[in-house]
Amino acid sequence: MSPRKPVFRHLVAWLALAPMVATVLWVYVGSVLWSMRISVSSSRTLPIGDYVGLRQYARLFDSERWTLSLQNMALFGVLFIVACLAIGFLLAVFIDQRVRGEGVLRTIFLYPYAMSFVATGLVWQWMLNPELGLQSTVRGWGFANFTFDWIVRQDAVMVAIVIAAVWQACGLVMALMLAGLRGIDESLWMAARIDGIPAWRVYASIVLPMLGPSFGTAFVLLSVSVVKVFDVVVAMTQGGPGLASEVPAKFIIDNLLVRANIGLASAASTVLLLTVLALLAPWFYARAHASRRAERVARALRASEPPPGVTA
Amino acid sequence: MTMNASRLGLALAIGLALGGSAHAQANRAEVLHWWTSGGESAAVKELANAYNQAGGTWVDSAIAGGEQARSAAVNRMVGGTPPTAAQFNTSKQFLDLIDQGMLNNVDVVAARNNWDKILPAPILNSIRIKGHFYAVPVDIHMPAWFWYSKPAFAKAGITAEPKTPDEFFADLDKLKAAGIVPLAFGGQPWQEKITFYAWLAHVGGPDMYMKLYRDKDAAMVASPQFKALLTSFKRLHNYVDPGSPNRNWNDATAMVISGKAGVQIMGDWAKGEFATAHQTAGKEFGCFPGFGPKSPYLVAGDVFVFPKITDPAQVKAQQLLATVFTSPATQVAFSNKKGSIPIRTDVDVKALDLCAQQGVAIMKDVSRQLPSPEMLISPDLEGSLQDIITKFWNTSESADDAAKAIAAALKNG
Numbered sequence: 084m085s086p087r088k089p090v091f092r093h094l095v096a097w098l099a100l101a102p103m104v105a106t107v108l109w110v111y112v113g114s115v116l117w118s119m120r121i122s123v124s125s126s127r128t129l130p131i132g133d134y135v136g137l138r139q140y141a142r143l144f145d146s147e148r149w150t151l152s153l154q155n156m157a158l159f160g161v162l163f164i165v166a167c168l169a170i171g172f173l174l175a176v177f178i179d180q181r182v183r184g185e186g187v188l189r190t191i192f193l194y195p196y197a198m199s200f201v202a203t204g205l206v207w208q209w210m211l212n213p214e215l216g217l218q219s220t221v222r223g224w225g226f227a228n229f230t231f232d233w234i235v236r237q238d239a240v241m242v243a244i245v246i247a248a249v250w251q252a253c254g255l256v257m258a259l260m261l262a263g264l265r266g267i268d269e270s271l272w273m274a275a276r277i278d279g280i281p282a283w284r285v286y287a288s289i290v291l292p293m294l295g296p297s298f299g300t301a302f303v304l305l306s307v308s309v310v311k312v313f314d315v316v317v318a319m320t321q322g323g324p325g326l327a328s329e330v331p332a333k334f335i336i337d338n339l340l341v342r343a344n345i346g347l348a349s350a351a352s353t354v355l356l357l358t359v360l361a362l363l364a365p366w367f368y369a370r371a372h373a374s375r376r377a378e379r380v381a382r383a384l385r386a387s388e389p390p391p392g393v394t395a
Numbered sequence: 396m397t398m399n400a401s402r403l404g405l406a407l408a409i410g411l412a413l414g415g416s417a418h419a420q421a422n423r424a425e426v427l428h429w430w431t432s433g434g435e436s437a438a439v440k441e442l443a444n445a446y447n448q449a450g451g452t453w454v455d456s457a458i459a460g461g462e463q464a465r466s467a468a469v470n471r472m473v474g475g476t477p478p479t480a481a482q483f484n485t486s487k488q489f490l491d492l493i494d495q496g497m498l499n500n501v502d503v504v505a506a507r508n509n510w511d512k513i514l515p516a517p518i519l520n521s522i523r524i525k526g527h528f529y530a531v532p533v534d535i536h537m538p539a540w541f542w543y544s545k546p547a548f549a550k551a552g553i554t555a556e557p558k559t560p561d562e563f564f565a566d567l568d569k570l571k572a573a574g575i576v577p578l579a580f581g582g583q584p585w586q587e588k589i590t591f592y593a594w595l596a597h598v599g600g601p602d603m604y605m606k607l608y609r610d611k612d613a614a615m616v617a618s619p620q621f622k623a624l625l626t627s628f629k630r631l632h633n634y635v636d637p638g639s640p641n642r643n644w645n646d647a648t649a650m651v652i653s654g655k656a657g658v659q660i661m662g663d664w665a666k667g668e669f670a671t672a673h674q675t676a677g678k679e680f681g682c683f684p685g686f687g688p689k690s691p692y693l694v695a696g697d698v699f700v701f702p703k704i705t706d707p708a709q710v711k712a713q714q715l716l717a718t719v720f721t722s723p724a725t726q727v728a729f730s731n732k733k734g735s736i737p738i739r740t741d742v743d744v745k746a747l748d749l750c751a752q753q754g755v756a757i758m759k760d761v762s763r764q765l766p767s768p769e770m771l772i773s774p775d776l777e778g779s780l781q782d783i784i785t786k787f788w789n790t791s792e793s794a795d796d797a798a799k800a801i802a803a804a805l806k807n808g
Binding site for chain 1: 473807
């Protein structure tokens with residue numbers, strides 16, 4: 084194949100990318116800017132082009148439900164991400180022991196992720212309901228004092244939701260971790276075995292640090308699902324009992340569709356976007372910084388001792 | 396390539412031909428609504444049949460879920476391809492659309508059929524804005540009936556329907572003592588809200604009700620009477636079972652049907668559930684709209700609005716829809732399937748069930764009609780109040796704090 088001129092190659096690449104670039108600019112960035120514009124207007128059912136300053140934002144942070152939603156999201160985020168990473172990693176380690184029926188187990192663990200939460204959330208709702216599910220069943224067996232009513236309790240309902248959400252998402256984390264584990268060179272394990280290092284120690288001191296990228300990917304995926312958490316709450320509690328399990332996405336949808344308050348909904352989504360950016364920006368910066376440093380190190384290494392078989 | 400192009404051409408030609416022929420159909424009306432459950436679609440079929448018989452062509456466009464259907468209608472209006480008619484609740488939901496000049500009025504039909512004479516005042520006030528009729532009402536739903544199981548009442552030794560709130564509480568105590576769940580309750584915010592409507596109207600009284608929803612009267616909200624009402628509303632919480640949070644309304648109705656629970660406070664759409672279980676009003680279950688012979692009757696319901704279209708054929712279709720929907724025969728046929736009562740009292744009630752007959756009789760007494768809160772306050776304020784009520788119901792918040800929160804919401808709304 085004859086090498087093409089760089090300009091032409093770039094042109095082709097840009098042509099191929101053009102539809103995607105247009106989509107990103109028009110649909111994503113355009114919608115974001117449009118929402119921000121609406122958030123400083125007095126729009127109700129329909130978008131209106133007037134300007135009311137930060138009135139919608141003032142009202143937003145005056146609203147008890149919104150602040151409660153943010154707190155619930157934070158609580159959900161911490162519990163959900165920590166539990167998913169821990170359980171997902173342990174499941175991956177378990178499967179990595181070359182257990183029998185690995186394929187079956189992998190499918191079982193990953194299956195919840197393939198199902199819509201609108202359906203499985205309903206099953207969870209029934210299972211956790213004190214009068215239909217687990218509590219009444221165990222009581223039926225004769226343990227009259229058994230109580231498991233988190234889903235109807237103000238102070239525990241978020242935990243009940245976390246349980247169901249972890250059930251759904253930890254299979255995905257397991258798959259990511261397993262891929263990472265399989266990418267680790269067998270020779271490392273052999274070396275550790277020769278040195279007589281116990282397996283748990285290898286996992287803790289060698290494997291875990293090497294799984295950094297897998298953890299990073301899992302963390303980003305889970306964080307995104309925390310910010311947009313909606314279906315699990317709607318399917319399990321509809322934000323109840325009372326306001327105890329309200330989340331920001333539900334606040335936005337309610338105001339957008341039911342309460343005919345586009346202005347307030349836009350303000351809320353803008354705040355949500357800014358929060359996410361504020362949280363992610365340092366992380367992106369650190370990552371970019373780290374990869375630049377890695378590149379520099381690699382270049383320095385290549386320059387000092389060119390690997391055999393590669394001609395300059 | 397040429398093959399594909401010619402196929403595309405053919406498809407376009409067919410599409411155009413179909414579109415053209417659809418245009419040629421007489422009085423083609425696309426009606427967007429959210430009536431998708433069994434009873435509801437049977438009811439909407441009555442409307443479609445009546446329209447087709449009157450020489451029109453009904454194109455059904457059903458979208459499940461009121462919110463989704465309403466936002467689809469608004470989106471299509473904004474996008475320039477509106478349906479011929481779109482369903483809304485008898486409320487302030489379509490007020491912004493009128494303000495923005497996006498609806499056609501049906502003054503011609505209203506004048507020809509004397510709407511200002513035959514329609515009850517709460518509905519008139521909702522659909523007649525600045526002297527123009529912008530919507531056609533199709534039904535009246537009363538969102539706060541009391542439904543009770545006759546076997547459960549008999550088991551608890553209750554012989555008559557309660558005539559006062561005190562009697563009602565006494566009956567709830569009797570049910571509890573008999574080992575029955577006294578109040579079948581679905582703990583979802585909207586159900587807590589309509590229970591509050593019922594309590595405010597029946598226990599607080601129409602005066603207090605209108606001071607809150609129509610006058611947004613802060614002094615009334617701060618009064619000891621209103622706080623006493625909140626306390627008495629919260630007292631109902633003692634009579635629900637621990638499984639009530641997030642229960643669907645029809646699951647709560649099922650508890651009354653099976654006799655596991657005594658009473659449910661719910662709109663007249665609950666009749667559909669009793670009918671499906673082959674129960675008849677007055678036999679297995681009973682209904683009362685409030686306490687005593689002068690109890691207020693909350694008026695809510697559905698309307699269709701007509702998006703701004705200039706095409707004379709479509710305007711004609713809109714007017715034919717409005718005429719057909721309100722005719723007495725259509726009204727009776729529709730109400731029977733829907734569980735609602737007709738929008739006019741000059742109809743033959745023999746075909747209606749016991750509870751609906753009672754409703755029509757009450758509607759004849761103008762002093763008992765009470766507009767539902769959606770007709771009086773914006774969806775926004777209604778949502779804020781719903782948040783406050785669900786919090787008060789589900790937490791140990793004091794009546795004082797709840798009253799303060801309501802006062803603050805009224806100021807914002």
